[in-house]
Amino acid sequence: MNIVNSMKLSFISKSANESFARSAVAAFLLPLDPTVAEIADVKTAVSEAVTNAIVHGYPDAFGTVYIEVNLTDSGKAVIKIRDKGVGIPDIEQAMEPLYTTSTDERAGLGFAVMQSFMDSVKVRSTVGKGTTVTLEKNIIRSPYGKK
Amino acid sequence: MVDMNYRDGVVTARLFGEIDHHIAPQIRGEIDARCESCRPARLVLDFGKVGFMDSSGIGLIMGRYRMISLIGGKLEVVNVPQNLKKIFVLSGLESLGVMK
Numbered sequence: 001m002n003i004v005n006s007m008k009l010s011f012i013s014k015s016a017n018e019s020f021a022r023s024a025v026a027a028f029l030l031p032l033d034p035t036v037a038e039i040a041d042v043k044t045a046v047s048e049a050v051t052n053a054i055v056h057g058y059p060d061a062f063g064t065v066y067i068e069v070n071l072t073d074s075g076k077a078v079i080k081i082r083d084k085g086v087g088i089p090d091i092e093q094a095m096e097p098l099y100t101t102s103t104d105e106r107a108g109l110g111f112a113v114m115q116s117f118m119d120s121v122k123v124r125s126t127v128g129k130g131t132t133v134t135l136e137k138n139i140i141r142s143p144y145g146k147k
Numbered sequence: 148m149v150d151m152n153y154r155d156g157v158v159t160a161r162l163f164g165e166i167d168h169h170i171a172p173q174i175r176g177e178i179d180a181r182c183e184s185c186r187p188a189r190l191v192l193d194f195g196k197v198g199f200m201d202s203s204g205i206g207l208i209m210g211r212y213r214m215i216s217l218i219g220g221k222l223e224v225v226n227v228p229q230n231l232k233k234i235f236v237l238s239g240l241e242s243l244g245v246m247k
Binding site: 016 | 168201202
């Protein structure tokens with residue numbers, strides 16, 4: 001599996017950037033000829049992960065959110081969303097549907113949405129160092145995936 | 148974001164554009180302010196013009212369900228576009244009986 005294209009972007013953890021982040025990732029995937037449903041799935045999952053980084057990664061001060069997207073020759077998009085924030089003490093608990101530490105009407109469905117909308121979701125986190133969420137999506141019509 | 152009107156005891160909130168964690172609190176503020184002044188028997192959330200929504204939209208609906216219940220009213224969610232059905236199904240909101 002070889003990487004055929006990649007991009008990186010970073011931005012300050014302001015909620016106004018959630019829209020920019022999901023739109024930028026979606027635009028980068030367009031050469032893979034994704035379906036409307038695939039793009040909607042990716043945008044939604046990226047929005048959840050970026051919101052988590054902004055709300056939970058950096059709860060008290062602004063920090064930087066990093067996104068890296070790699071497209072493989074098998075037609076897979078691998079999207080990493082990383083923060084250098086507070087980290088998650090208990091990843092298993094954080095991924096439980098309806099679990100939330102927020103008080104601002106978050107539904108606690110962020111990870112459930114990511115898992116349902118993407119083919120793979122992996123979370124690595126170290127308390128005090130930050131969190132990386134890796135999302136994978138196979139784009140079925142991708143020209144890279146064709147022999 | 149949201150256009151609202153009040154008629155015959157019903158507040159109708161027509162949402163449009165994208166609903167995420169950045170936008171949801173502004174929509175929430177507008178809807179709650181209108182419901183506090185009008186005390187409607189019914190709050191209708193119309194999703195017909197919403198192009199994108201993440202789980203912040205689900206939080207918005209659950210919060211309005213609680214708010215309108217507290218003032219003795221009912222919530223209805225209408226015109227959910229096909230592209231948002233997946234997140235509505237995942238959320239379990241259908242079991243609240245508010246989807247029309």
